[in-house]
Amino acid sequence: MNRLIIAICSVVLLQSTVAQAELPSASDAVIRQSLSSGRPTIIDLGAHTCIPCKKMAPILESLSVEYRGKASVLFIDVHDDQAAARKFRVQMIPTQIYFNAHGKEVKRHIGFMDKEGILKELKNAGLK
Template identity: 35%
Template structure:
């Protein structure tokens, strides 16, 4: 199960149900490439509890502006459409899961 790519027009629909981690990044971003394997593992291992989506900020600036994204990668943690937490920069898998766990239970 691969991470779903979303756009400005599909972002709200992709984050409105369940627990979703949205990664806002770009193809040229080295820290985004570093965080990708952790997000892929979370998406694979936790697919029944956590969905992961990614948005390219170069092509979808409306969403990036809406959430005040100044640096990438930025992770947005949503629960049923409500933004619960925001994390900026590279995070190891354990830290991402730790943030998610606070809001899931």
């Protein structure tokens, strides 16, 4: 019985931790500013309700903090911002789009991507 209670509490705590590790959905102005900042940028287009998106949220949050000033890490919730989904031609979520320091799209990936994969693509986009 105690193990069941501990397991339930662990699941609840894990879910609340994942929910807290969400980047806010980026506005159009923030996107424009990031793409003209001279830094590589990743824009993750997903939804706060999407399972792979939820798994990526803490990864993106940690990269955002770790590489602040060196790269821009943005999230757009396509359910809240359908215009952005159309603008970036999103077919499935999550979709990550990588931009170089000049704001040019250099890579697009659909599906979950781990921290190492994201870092590799940011480095390919010019992260130093």
